[in-house]
Amino acid sequence: xxxILKLIAKRLATGLVVLWLVSLIIFSGLEFLPGDLAQEIxxxxxxxxxxxxxxxxxGLDQPMHTRYLKWLGGVFHGDFGKSLSNQRQISELxxxxxxxxxxxxxxxxxxxxxxxxxLGILAALYRNTFFDRLINVLTLSSISFPEFFIAYILIYLFxxxxxxxxxxxxxxxxxxxxxxVYICLLPAMTLTLVVVAHMMRLTRAxxxxxxxxxxxxxxxxxxxxxxxxxxxxALPNALAPIINVVVLNLAYLIVGVVxxxxxxxxxxxxxxxxxxxxxxxxxxxxxxxxIFAATYVLLNLTADILSIITNPRMLYPK
Amino acid sequence: MTQPIKxxxxxxxxVPPPIRETSRFKNALQELKKAPLTAKFGLLVISxxxxxxxxxxxxxxxxxxxxxxxxxxxxxxxVLGTDNLGRDMLTRLxxxxxxxxxxxxxxxxxxxxxxxxxxxxxxxLGGWVDSVFSRIVDILMAIPQLIFALLLLTIFGTSxxxxxxxxxxxxSTRVFRLARAVSQNVVVMDYVEVARxxxxxxxxxxxxxxxPNITAPLVAEFGMRFCFVFLLIAGLSFLGLGLQPPTADxxxxxxxxxxxxxxxxxxxxxxxxxxxxxTVGTNFVVDWFLHKTSGLKS
Numbered sequence: 001x002x003x004i005l006k007l008i009a010k011r012l013a014t015g016l017v018v019l020w021l022v023s024l025i026i027f028s029g030l031e032f033l034p035g036d037l038a039q040e041i042x043x044x045x046x047x048x049x050x051x052x053x054x055x056x057x058x059g060l061d062q063p064m065h066t067r068y069l070k071w072l073g074g075v076f077h078g079d080f081g082k083s084l085s086n087q088r089q090i091s092e093l094x095x096x097x098x099x100x101x102x103x104x105x106x107x108x109x110x111x112x113x114x115x116x117x118x119l120g121i122l123a124a125l126y127r128n129t130f131f132d133r134l135i136n137v138l139t140l141s142s143i144s145f146p147e148f149f150i151a152y153i154l155i156y157l158f159x160x161x162x163x164x165x166x167x168x169x170x171x172x173x174x175x176x177x178x179x180x181v182y183i184c185l186l187p188a189m190t191l192t193l194v195v196v197a198h199m200m201r202l203t204r205a206x207x208x209x210x211x212x213x214x215x216x217x218x219x220x221x222x223x224x225x226x227x228x229x230x231x232x233x234a235l236p237n238a239l240a241p242i243i244n245v246v247v248l249n250l251a252y253l254i255v256g257v258v259x260x261x262x263x264x265x266x267x268x269x270x271x272x273x274x275x276x277x278x279x280x281x282x283x284x285x286x287x288x289x290x291i292f293a294a295t296y297v298l299l300n301l302t303a304d305i306l307s308i309i310t311n312p313r314m315l316y317p318k
Numbered sequence: 319m320t321q322p323i324k325x326x327x328x329x330x331x332x333v334p335p336p337i338r339e340t341s342r343f344k345n346a347l348q349e350l351k352k353a354p355l356t357a358k359f360g361l362l363v364i365s366x367x368x369x370x371x372x373x374x375x376x377x378x379x380x381x382x383x384x385x386x387x388x389x390x391x392x393x394x395x396x397v398l399g400t401d402n403l404g405r406d407m408l409t410r411l412x413x414x415x416x417x418x419x420x421x422x423x424x425x426x427x428x429x430x431x432x433x434x435x436x437x438x439x440x441x442x443l444g445g446w447v448d449s450v451f452s453r454i455v456d457i458l459m460a461i462p463q464l465i466f467a468l469l470l471l472t473i474f475g476t477s478x479x480x481x482x483x484x485x486x487x488x489x490s491t492r493v494f495r496l497a498r499a500v501s502q503n504v505v506v507m508d509y510v511e512v513a514r515x516x517x518x519x520x521x522x523x524x525x526x527x528x529x530p531n532i533t534a535p536l537v538a539e540f541g542m543r544f545c546f547v548f549l550l551i552a553g554l555s556f557l558g559l560g561l562q563p564p565t566a567d568x569x570x571x572x573x574x575x576x577x578x579x580x581x582x583x584x585x586x587x588x589x590x591x592x593x594x595x596x597t598v599g600t601n602f603v604v605d606w607f608l609h610k611t612s613g614l615k616s
Contacts, residue, residue, distance in 0.1 A: 018460045025461070029473050137356065144597035148556050149590035160582050167378055167580060200402050255462040258552050263576075274557050277472045285472045286385055292465045301461075304427070308447065 007308050015301040022293045023075070026286050027068050080287035085279045090287045093272060096173055098291060101261070101268035104169075105253045107184055108191035112253075113246055117198045120203025125230060127208060139197035147256060151190040151263040159184060187264045194256050195200040195249045208240040210234045240310040247303035251296050332517050349610070357606035363599030371415040376408040383564035391578065392583070399585055402574045413566035414589060419596065422548035422563065425482045425489070429547065430540060433490030437497025438532075441505050445584040455491045463488050468588070471559050479550070481560060482485060489547055496539050500532045541604035545597045552593050568593050 018077060046054075062070075074081065080090035123132045129235070159167040165186045175183070210216065219229045258270035265271070273288035322444055370377060380386050384432035385404045392399050398407035440448040458466075474480045504510065510527050518527075554560035555569025558559075563570065575586040 018457065021457050026469065027456070029469055064514045140601050141594075141598050144545060144549075144601050145594045146556070146569075146590060146597075147586070148569075149594050152572070152576065152587055154581075156579055156584060156587065162582060164407045189597055235501050240563070251331060251462075255464050256467075258464055261557065262557060273468055274559070276555075277468050277559055280472055280475075282472055285464050285469055290460070290470045296465075297460050 004308060008305050011301065011308070015304075016296060019294060019297050021070060022297060023290060024068070026293065027071055027307055028064075029282070029286060031064060050293070068129045073250045075287075075290065077248055080290075081283045083276075085276075085283050085284075090284055093284065094269065094287060094291070097267060097269045097272050100171065100266065101254075101257055103180065103269060104184055104187055104261070104266060104268060105191070105250070105257055106180065106254055107188040107197070109252050111188055111251055112192040112196050112199065112249075115192065116199035116249075117203055117242065117247075119196070120200040121201065121207060121235075124207035124211065125226060131150075135200070137200055142197045145194075147190065147259045148263050151187070151191050151260055154186055154190055155263075167264070169266040171267065187260050187266055190260050191253055191256055195253055198252075199245055199249045202245040203238075203242055206238045206245075207234055208254060212237050240307045243310055244303045244306050246308045247299055247306060250302075251299035253296050254292060254299070321346065328329035351579070353606055356602040359605070360487045360599035360602035363595055364603065367415055367419060367596055370412055371419055374412050374416045378406075378412040378473075380406045380409040382409065382413045382566050384409070398588065401571065402577075407588070409573055411568075411589060411592060412564040412591065414568040414571060416559060417474075417565050418552060418568045418593070419548070421478065421482060422544060422551050425551065426484050426544045426547045428482065429489040429543060430485035430493055430536070432486060433493025433599070434497045434536065435524070436490070437494040437499075438528055439502045439520070440498045442528065443519060444505075444524055448498075451494065455494050458491045459486065462513065465555065467550065467554065468559070470552070476559050476562060478561065481554070485547055485550060491545060491548075491569070492546075496535065497532070500535050501528050503529060505527050534607075537605050538611065540606045541600050545600050545604075548593070548597060 031042050069082070078091050080094065082088065083093060084092055091151070119135060123135045126132050155167045158165045166183055167186070169187050171180055171183055207230070216229060216233055218235050224233075257268065257273065261268045261270035262274055269288055269291065273285060273292070276284040276288065350358075352360075383405060386406050387400050387404050389400060389404045401407055401410060405411035436451055437510055440451045461469075466488055470484045470488075471480070474484070505528065510523060513523050515526050545559070551560050555567050556573050558570065558573060560569055561567040571589040572586050578586050
């Protein structure tokens with residue numbers, strides 16, 4: 001048990017270092033902006049005096065490392081500074097949108113994970129049959145489709161042709177839960193189609209890998225049923241790689257959400273970052289990137305730690 | 319045409335065939351005949367796209383950003399109608415093949431040049447060079463690609479050279495990992511050791527000893543990376559942050575004409591379908607190629 005804790009502690013430590021470096025990269029982005037923040041806000045016509053005063057107010061006259069520490073300190077308190085375009089507190093802009101994005105991503109995950117696992121197991125079970133090949137071609141295609149293509153096809157089919165779902169996912173904080181689910185179903189389905197293929201292929205691969213091992217052959221020779229072999233003999237050992245795949249795809253979901261949110265005009269973080277990039281509103285882009293990157297890093301870290309924990313061999317070191 | 323002499327001679331196996339290129343070409347043709355349907359389909363799609371991209375000005379009925387009629391004209395007089403500014407849809411689609419695919423291709427080439435050479439160097443040199451490169455790549459890969467691209471585009475603004483540069487650097491991290499991993503298997507071989515003892519320079523070892531032995535996985539990776547880069551650029555263009563107007567580009571064409579979909583018109587889906595078709599085709603070919611090369615090795 002000691003080694004496993006040590007391994008996890010080590011992974012956690014590297015994860016924190018990575019997070020810190022990521023924050024450093026994102027912060028230093030501001031340093032490379034042509035001109036500086038004060039010039040950017042006040043415009044070309046500002047007098048040198050007002051520029052200097054404004055720089056002082058923003059703290060731009062201080063050296064970079066002091067500003068970095070200040071920024072980082074603010075981030076820990078949920079204070080990301082002010083938006084350049086409308087002078088609002090960024091934390092205000094982000095709060096609700098982050099919750100919305102998380103809601104959409106989790107809805108997609110709830111739909112996608114069971115489908116992917118079932119399809120993956122079935123494809124492994126009926127390997128090299130017509131069913132398996134069909135799934136292979138279908139998933140290979142869906143990996144190759146751009147997200148917005150899938151999104152618009154779904155809009156065309158389900159909201160234009162049969163008028164079943166709304167084509168715009170417009171929700172507000174006081175939308176009741178069921179309405180939310182209904183409104184978000186189309187974007188969630190898009191995300192599902194994007195991630196299912198990858199998850200399913202890896203599930204299939206890891207199960208097929210296991211089916212080649214001697215103890216599975218033994219189970220077969222004992223005359224056990226196929227379903228029993230897969231569910232009781234193969235699956236527990238395939239758990240580690242499968243959990244890994246699932247969490248990695250959740251990390252992918254968090255990013256894939258950007259384009260889908262724009263298509264459905266969904267009020268989430270992805271929409272915000274795209275708008276801010278267009279306006280070149282650097283502080284908002286920084287805040288959003290930091291949140292996206294941190295979520296991504298933390299999910300990857302979780303995947304690593306889970307795969308350490310679920311690997312039974314780690315519990316009994318030689 | 320020295321064919322008759324070669325086929326008439328009884329013991330050709332003692333002497334290697336004089337024209338190696340033709341036999342290689344013949345082999346390739348034979349392999350192609352045996353290829354699965356999906357791979358043939360993929361190759362057909364890829365060649366069609368290359369053809370359209372090369373001869374775009376000859377095929378297209380109008381100029382790239384020429385306004386030819388009223389906005390949102392339905393299919394008919396203009397084969398696929400007109401777009402939101404009254405430009406011919408078919409023409410824009412044809413030019414899009416040149417712009418979108420061309421830029422994705424150039425970007426992938428750069429990514430391979432950067433990532434591939436860094437990866438092979440890291441494998442050959444080992445030691446601190448290897449660890450420094452690997453750590454940098456680890457950090458760059460910790461930030462999701464799309465988000466990183468968005469951040470960098472905010473800093474440097476959106477123009478084609480910036481777009482190519484940013485995505486090439488970001489994508490080279492993936493190439494680096496693969497190139498390093500496969501070269502590491504080659505670097506430990508005796509013949510590389512011999513080349514080193516002979517005092518060959520790193521350029522020679524890279525180009526003459528390592529590179530020829532890792533081409534198969536790199537070529538397959540090139541196909542896959544191309545798909546990723548292509549989708550990423552299309553995605554950025556769709557968000558309005560990739561290729562800028564008036565350049566015809568599939569991603570922004572979808573965005574500009576998306577309103578038509580709510581009226582039941584599928585025209586805006588065509589550029590998206592064009593993107594999807596090429597990536598599907600490339601993926602099919604890569605799949606076959608991977609199968610082929612892994613089969614030949616074992």
